[in-house]
Amino acid sequence: MKKFSVKSIVAIGIGAALFFVLGRFVAIPSPVPNTNISVQYGLLAFLAVVYGPVVGGLVGLIGHALIDFSYGWGIWWSWVIASAVFGVLAGFATKALKLEEGEIGKTGLIKFNLIQVVSHLICWGVVAPVLDILIYNEPLDKLFAQGLVAGVSNAVTTAIVGSLLCVAYAATKVKAGSLTKE
Amino acid sequence: MINLFNYIDRLSPIHRLTGASKLVCLVAWSIAAMTSFYTPLLVALTIASFALFRLARLRVKDISFMLGMMVVYILMNNLLIFLFSPGHGAQIYGTQTVLFKIAGPYTVTAEQLFYHLNVILKNACTVPIVLLFVCTTNPSEFAASLNRIGVSYRISYAVALALRYIPDIQREYHDIALAQQARGTEMSSKASLVHRLKAASAILIPLILSSMERIETISNAMELRGFGKKDKRSWYSARKFSAMDFLAMGVCILLVLVSLGLTMANGSRYYNPFI
Numbered sequence: 001m002k003k004f005s006v007k008s009i010v011a012i013g014i015g016a017a018l019f020f021v022l023g024r025f026v027a028i029p030s031p032v033p034n035t036n037i038s039v040q041y042g043l044l045a046f047l048a049v050v051y052g053p054v055v056g057g058l059v060g061l062i063g064h065a066l067i068d069f070s071y072g073w074g075i076w077w078s079w080v081i082a083s084a085v086f087g088v089l090a091g092f093a094t095k096a097l098k099l100e101e102g103e104i105g106k107t108g109l110i111k112f113n114l115i116q117v118v119s120h121l122i123c124w125g126v127v128a129p130v131l132d133i134l135i136y137n138e139p140l141d142k143l144f145a146q147g148l149v150a151g152v153s154n155a156v157t158t159a160i161v162g163s164l165l166c167v168a169y170a171a172t173k174v175k176a177g178s179l180t181k182e
Numbered sequence: 183m184i185n186l187f188n189y190i191d192r193l194s195p196i197h198r199l200t201g202a203s204k205l206v207c208l209v210a211w212s213i214a215a216m217t218s219f220y221t222p223l224l225v226a227l228t229i230a231s232f233a234l235f236r237l238a239r240l241r242v243k244d245i246s247f248m249l250g251m252m253v254v255y256i257l258m259n260n261l262l263i264f265l266f267s268p269g270h271g272a273q274i275y276g277t278q279t280v281l282f283k284i285a286g287p288y289t290v291t292a293e294q295l296f297y298h299l300n301v302i303l304k305n306a307c308t309v310p311i312v313l314l315f316v317c318t319t320n321p322s323e324f325a326a327s328l329n330r331i332g333v334s335y336r337i338s339y340a341v342a343l344a345l346r347y348i349p350d351i352q353r354e355y356h357d358i359a360l361a362q363q364a365r366g367t368e369m370s371s372k373a374s375l376v377h378r379l380k381a382a383s384a385i386l387i388p389l390i391l392s393s394m395e396r397i398e399t400i401s402n403a404m405e406l407r408g409f410g411k412k413d414k415r416s417w418y419s420a421r422k423f424s425a426m427d428f429l430a431m432g433v434c435i436l437l438v439l440v441s442l443g444l445t446m447a448n449g450s451r452y453y454n455p456f457i
Binding site for chain 2: 006007012013014016017021022039042043066068069070135136138139140142146160164168169172
């Protein structure tokens with residue numbers, strides 16, 4: 001197995017703690033039961049973009065599992081895994097964006113949002129319902145309605161929160177080639 | 183700071199088990215309950231999980247809040263299933279025994295009620311076990327347990343870090359939220375949804391940027407101390423397995439085999455009383 005750098009281990013730990021705090025205390029209820037509008041996916045997408053797919057996936061997995069643990073309603077593995085998959089998929093945006101070089105711009109934001117919307121659709125429209133069918137065999141239409149609400153609301157919050165975070169983070173980085181020789 | 187993970191320190195046989203064996207049992211128990219729809223097995227698991235709860239000397243008072251939330255959750259979930267698909271039970275069990283009609287497609291059938299019973303049982307037999315695990319395992323032993331059951335210590339350490347920093351980040355979130363409210367940021371239900379999302383970002387940006395700095399500081403400190411240079415590490419809170427640990431793990435792994443065996447012998451995941 002590939003060795004993790006110390007920085008990614010810490011990023012996973014702190015990221016999962018952030019994911020937990022946001023998911024547990026900043027949840028805004030949505031009209032469909034058992035489904036919250038959750039700002040933590042904006043954070044997850046952002047962390048995945050900064051640190052890559054492995055960190056993104058593990059932050060989603062650990063953070064979501066801890067949330068379920070603390071509520072004590074059992075671990076909803078299907079949704080925990082869907083969160084992890086979202087982290088991995090969003091992490092593939094790392095190469096497309098150059099956040100560390102302090103650049104994001106319009107094309108970067110469009111790319112970021114394109115990737116996050118597609119990843120949300122895959123996770124909540126495909127991964128979560130399919131796993132729910134395998135585990136609980138609940139009716140299809142119910143799962144897809146839940147998945148759709150979760151996916152759309154998560155994509156909207158990610159678009160707002162995630163984009164803002166990317167812009168704010170890029171602004172703190174020194175731009176590549178910002179020094180000029182006199 | 184409130185105790186989020188609700189660890190309740192008592193003397194009981196369940197508390198004496200090591201975290202690692204409880205984790206193995208939790209995973210095995212959930213697999214057994216997730217894969218099967220065999221009603222007698224689910225009933226047995228539910229009864230057993232409540233019996234274990236007694237054994238751990240936990241009182242209903244300790245967990246009344248979580249229990250209440252769980253009941254609401256299960257009820258909402260079942261209501262939603264019925265609203266979307268009142269004929270799901272008939273579809274699974276292949277027969278249709280109409281009990282009474284409500285309106286339109288909403289006919290109550292014995293099969294549908296039986297399917298709901300199964301869904302409730304599936305929740306009822308895993309939720310007490312998760313609660314049991316959360317209430318009887320010391321969070322600081324959790325990371326050591328993960329490492330014991332074969333998760334790489336680097337990832338286990340990430341989990342330990344998350345548990346360690348949750349209270350800190352919670353406090354920081356609270357501080358920033360108060361500071362932003364003093365500046366007039368509206369977070370309550372008086373503001374519209376979009377407005378609240380924007381307000382949430384006003385808190386998130388300072389919180390996350392300061393966390394990014396925290397990541398740098400902690401990883402530098404760990405690197406200085408040589409973290410990750412060796413293939414193994416020891417844990418302060420790790421304990422040795424006792425005979426009870428092996429017994430508990432053995433029983434839970436047997437449960438998985440029974441659950442899978444019943445599915446094979448039965449020819450399907452469902453126990454069908456209607457044929």
